[in-house]
Amino acid sequence: MxxxxxxxxxxxxxxxxxxxxxxxxxxxxxxxxxxxxxxxxxxxxxxxxxxxxxxxxxxxxxxxxxxxxxxxxQVIGTLGRVVFAIDTSRSMALSDSHSPDGRANRLQRASQLLTGTASEPGWLEQIRQTHVVDVIAFDEGQATPVWSSDSDKPLPNSLDLVPEGQATDLSSPLAAVLASINLDAGDTDEGLESVDSVRRSAIVLMTDGQDNATGVQNRSARSLAKQLSVGGTNVVTMGLGTVDEPPDVGIVEVRRPETVAREGRLAGEIVMKQFGEGTAPVSLRIQSQGQTVWERQLAAQENGIRSVPFEIDVQEIVDRLRSSGPRGIDRTNEVLRLTATVETSRDDYTDKNNAVEFRVAASTRDRRLLIVDGSSRWETRYLKNLFVRDPAWNADVVVFGPGTENAALPRGNADGQFPSTDAEMSAYDAVIVGEIDPSLMAMEDRGRLMRFVAGGGGLIVIDGRFGKLRGLTQTEFGELMPIRYSSATALRQPLGIRPTTLGIEQPALALIDSSAALKQFWTQLPAPSWAANVELAEGAEGWASAIVGGAQSTPWLATRMYGSGRVFYLASDQTWRWRYKVADRFHAKFWNQLVIAAMEPPYSASDQFVALGTDKIEYESGSAVEVRTRLRDGRGNPVADATVDAMVMRNGIVIASVPMTIDQPQRGTYRGSILALPPGEYSVRIRASGFDETALLASTPFWINENQTGELRRMSLNQNTLQEIASAGQGEYFHESDASGVLGLLKPMSSGTVIETxxxxxxxxxxxxxxxxxxxxxxxxxxxxxxx
Incomplete structure (x- = not known):
């Protein structure tokens, strides 16, 4: 033809x-x-x-x-179509060699096969006269066109690709080719000829086979390869690298809490890997501003991945940061900028994974908690001991009712008294309410507690076996409850507590570090001897259920938003049973995490006129940054009628301005969301009408991190994955040592030629x-x- x-x-x-x-x-x-x-x-x-x-x-x-x-x-006959897809992720920067001559890395070797060398022509030159050839690059995002024989661009001498991708998504080039099939065909003769000329086609994946991109849903590389083969496009895979894991020491992940108290200790663990023959001792170190704050020497171990716990006293670090901060700015937390490093005396395959930067917010203010209960039951006693003794909390406990020292609810601003004004109540971050007789809590007390929650406070309600809370929910207080009592008044005896699908993802329920084993762990916790029979209210979420036999369950931990605050409900009062043989290990962690989940995050920094903060200090790429601010005039009164913008800064330069909307006029608070920022370090400050910019000095930093994908967790060639993809795509797998076989497979696909003059x-x-x-x-x- x-x-x-x-x-x-x-x-x-x-x-x-x-x-x-x-x-x-x-x-x-x-x-x-x-x-x-x-x-x-x-x-x-x-x-x-x-x-x-x-x-x-x-x-x-x-x-x-x-x-x-x-x-x-001019095209004579029918051309085949070949798409070369080159992996440009970070693992392709590895050279698979320890020799001093610095052998070309995986990406360079793949590029040389396509473009050739001074002594040998590349694949592009060898088949461009008989095939329609395209070159695309891919990593964790959408595949990017690099060169096409249909374009006016001359044959490239080099591809100039850089291995910078933070992850690898093997499905992205397959999806790109699948989407392009027949898209250029039209009703014209030229369009029909274009379809005919690429009737037989193939895609060649040139990669090390790592497939670790996160957030890719319903896109399997194997299923896409099968779809391509059905449409006449074969999938050929070529593996670059060595099948054996090279000798390497590196840090995979640093697990730690997002916040820590100023007087507390930062506890976490470093997940590190060590591979190679005759592994040697390694040195782990954590540094802050160039100073070593934690160090450990580890003996040699077998190949694999292990976790190393660490614990750091943060008081000295916080004091050093506060002494160097600007005057006039009151910070409620200081950001600890830490770096974990690993060193070894043996050969290290790459140093790109030897250091990991991470950050933790150290709270410099005591969090205030109010515990109110109608009796001195075991749950209340253990909570009192837990929070009163914790230096990170300032806890007040109010116990009243029959059989206690206070027959009636004591009101006032002294210790052991319930706040008598809204201002006194607003000084608390969260309130824990137990089983209270509704006749002992006046309407004004209930209203004050409801306004506290609506204004952003956290509330945790713990049910009791005497059923007094049922009567309290029959008042206006029931509006904020996340549950409704069932008609049956009988209490159920659960077999255990199980997190729901939604609850298992919540940090409050993460009592161990392994997310894979978390569900099994909850089955091992001692079950309460009873649980209230309740149902979720409209708009509420169930985070955990009490299993009562068979497939039946009742909500055990429920939550909902009420105004700007969050309310939690527990259907039993026996979490103290979790202390059996392990003391505070799980009981304290659960309650600390639950109270923090209920609280409104505090403002990070404030000056005379403005207080502002973000919900976190570190965000994954693509996440929205929630900014909160509160404005006061010179007399300390809230300002609710200003035009407020959040100024996003990087390296001291304003790069974006985000309008903020009024949140609570009575408090002068505003909210806004910052979207689509690339990874890096940023800070945010406020600009408001009626205020001079030099008066609003407070600012707070935050970081956008690259998504953690474990790209360098394993560095060997994943040959099995590439073989499976090739099999599903009706193609073949080749190792780079047998690269000539790829060209031998592609050449017969074309029965035409291109004559160029x-x-x-x-x-x-x-x-x-x-x-x-x-x-x-x-x-x-x-x-x-x-x-x-």
Whole structure:
């Protein structure tokens, strides 16, 4: 089959077209300027025709400098289509060699196969005359076009690709090719020929086989390969690298809490890997501002991954940061910028995974908690001991009712008293309410507690076996409860507590570090001897259920938002049973995490007029940053009618301005969301109408992190994955040592060829004849005009 030839003009001179064009324009202007002396007295059309003829002929002469070439391309037969997809993730920067000569890395070796070397032509040159060839690059995002034989771009000498991708998604190039099949076909003859010319096609994945991108849903590389094969596109895979894991020591992850108390200790663990024959001892270190704050020497171990716990006293670090901070700014937390590093005396395959930066917010203010209960039951006693003794909390306990020291609810602002004003109540971050007789809590007390929650406070309600809370929910207090009591009043005896699908993802229920084993862990906790029979209220969420036999369950931990605050409900009061043989290990962790989940995050920094903060200090790439601020005038009164913007800064330069909306007018608080920031370090400050910018000094930092994908967790070639993809795509797998087999498989796919011819126009009659013709016509016109 012979296709209609495609022709185009190209420029192959010593000077580029863009260099010649300015010279051409200048030459035309000179011709027009010189000619006007002779043509200004001539009648039309000679007044404009003569300069136009001379300028056109001069332009053709000047264009000779650009070397015009007439390129003609004709397809004979049916071409195959080949798409080479090159992995540009970080693991492709590995060289698979310890030799001092610095052998080319995986990406460079893949590029050399396509573009060739000085002594050997590359694959692109060898098949471009018989195939339609495309080159695309991929990592964790959408595949990117690099070169195509259908374009006007010449054959590249190198691809200039950089292995910077933070993860690998093997499905992205397959999805890109699948989406392109027949998309260029139309009703025209040219469109039909295009479809016919690429009827037999293949995609070649050139990668080390790592597939670790997160957030990719419903896209399996194997299933996409199978879809491509059904449509006539075979999937060929070529593995780069070594199958054996190279000797390497590195840090995979640093697990730690997001916040820590100033007087507390930062506890976490470093997940590290160590592979290689005859593994050697390693040194782990954590540094802050260049100073070592934790260090441990580890003995050699077998190949694999292990977790190393660490514990750091943060008091000294916080004091050092506070002493160096600007005056006039009150910070409720200081950001601890820490770096974990690992070192070994043996050969280390790469140092790119030897250090990990991480940050933790150290709270510099005591969090205030109020515990109110109608009896001194075991749950309340243990909670009192837990929070009163914890230096990170300032806890007040109010116990009243029959059988206690206070028959009625004591009100006031002293220790052991319930707040008598909204201002006193707002000083707390969260309130824990137990089983209270509704007759002992006046309407004003209930209203004060409801306004506290609506304004952003946290509330945790713990049910009791005497059923007094049921009566309290029958008042207006029931509006904020996340549950409704069932008609049956009988209490159920659960077999155990199980987190729900939603609850297992919540940090409050993460009592152990392994998310995979978390569900099994909850089954091992001692079950309460009873649980209230309740149902979720409209708009509430169930985070854990009490299993009562068979497939039946009742909500055990429920939550909902009420105004700007969050309310939690527990259907039993026996979490103290979790202390059996392990003391506070799980009981304290659960309650600390639950109270923090209920609390509104505190503002990070404040000055005389503004307080602001973000919900976290570290965010994954693509996450929204929630900014909160509170405005006060010179007298300390809330300002609710200002136009407020959050100014996002990087390296001291404002890069974005985000409008904020009023949140609670009575408190002068505003909220806003910052979206789509690239990874890096940022800070945010506030600009508000009616305030001079120099008055609003407070700012707070935050970080956008690269998504943690474990790209360098394993560095060996994942041969099994590539073999499975090739099998699903009706193709074959080749190792780079057998790279010639790839070309041998691709060549028979084409039954056509491309004939390309170049005519050097500036050395042919096709260029000089128009110049002579234009000059001849000009001479004849000059004679007719009387100029000769």
């Amino acid at each position: 012979s296709h209609i030839p495609i022709a185009s003009i190209r420029f192959a001179g010593d000077l580029s077209l863009w260099t010649v064009l300015p010279i051409l324009v200048v030459a035309i202007l000179i011709v027009l300027f010189l000619y006007q002396r002779e043509t200004k007295t001539l009648a039309s059309p000679y007044a404009w025709l003569l300069p136009a003829l001379r300028a056109t002929s001069v332009a053709l002469v000047v264009l000779i400098l650009a070397g015009p070439v007439w390129h003609r391309r 170049d005519t050097v126009l500036w050395q042919s009659y096709f260029w000089f004849c128009p110049i002579i013709t234009l000059l001849g016509i000009e001479w004849w016109c000059r004679k007719r005009a009387g100029l000769v």
